[in-house]
Amino acid sequence: QKEVEQDPGPLSVPEGAIVSLNCTYSNSAFQYFMWYRQYSRKGPELLMYTYSSGNKEDGRFTAQVDKSSKYISLFIRDSQPSDSATYLCAMSRFRSSGAGSYQLTFGKGTKLSVIP
């Protein structure tokens, strides 16, 4: 079983729709969760991060974490064509080997297209 599972899509939605992106994970040691947005041929851009279960909102974006189910989500409200990108989930546990070294485990990304 892979540590992080993410549906690769592609996911195509009309402009203005609510988008739901999800990841599941198998290792309960993961405690810190992030979402990245990656435009084609660009580096990933940190979108949101959360360290606890529950919801965190930032503008049109809401990150949701359910540690009991090992399930995280990113919701995009009023989706725009500029939201068309690949969305990567990432998560971390502290590794004692290597002081200050925090490793991230990434999902493979979901490709989203928002159609005008």
Added chain:
Amino acid sequence: SQTIHQWPATLVQPVGSPLSLECTVEGTSNPNLYWYRQAAGRGLQLLFYSVGIGQISSEVPQNLSASRPQDRQFILSSKKLLLSDSGFYLCAWSVQAGTYEQYFGPGTRLTVT
């Protein structure tokens, strides 16, 4: 604010040739630095990370190596490239302690022919 640079942006190299990719970070001191490779359909693969000058940890055995000659400079090298080294190489940085987020550079697209 912090900025991360990578160069070159694009590189086409023949099999067996050497490689040197450079990454520099501005606006922060003593960062953790990371090299990732992103291949189509395979996600982000951590290659190396560094917690300080001269301190390199390798995550995946391969014909690549990394060096950190200065606090905010990270170099990825190879003596002889393989076809399988083609991919999108990303450098990232994070603070030493307290938070877990990593910030990525623009990437270098390497094609080995």
